[in-house]
Amino acid sequence: GAVVSQHPSRVICKSGTSVKIECRSLDFQATTMFWYRQFPKQSLMLMATSNEGSKATYEQGVEKDKFLINHASLTLSTLTVTSAHPEDSSFYICSARGQGSANEKLFFGSGTQLSVL
């Protein structure tokens, strides 16, 4: 299957700092990338949908000024958690869909565990 690389896998930061998470499609061009957040023993919750070259579409209740998404190329999308606070601590996961691929065939990154102290 297609490979989606996500970095870093784990980050610990102080409250008030910003953290950038990268999501790369390694062997295909991803026209659309999705960002999810997962709390312990809970489902993946979609935060935003990112299309290459256009502004991301955020789900209801997700602050776009806090979670900045940039999808500048067909292989890279970034999520920046600005002014992180302890309540932002969570497992963040990206997924990608290739050109012409259906949404039922999404490939996920390995996730980033964010801990805000």
Place this chain on the structure above:
Amino acid sequence: QKEVEQDPGPLSVPEGAIVSLNCTYSNSAFQYFMWYRQYSRKGPELLMYTYSSGNKEDGRFTAQVDKSSKYISLFIRDSQPSDSATYLCATLTGGGNKLTFGTGTQLKVEL
């Protein structure tokens, strides 16, 4: 009521057992049904996807969808310790862009 309901478990079975994992959903518009496997602190891995009702088999895994009762199942035959993970069901409307996930069922296959 959540759109997709899934028993979180944990479910513990002996090696070699047949495992049955299930989800129910409420939205009749869902047409695609997926099962993902997620190891601890890793991203989900697509196991199987099914369109509409019916069965689909892939090796030791069988996915079943019953749209009349809004019930989806994943069966694992000859379960192995390496199958120990969290299994997430997910649904998608036809032409839709947004996956709806269940909470996941934690499975442990013991020696």
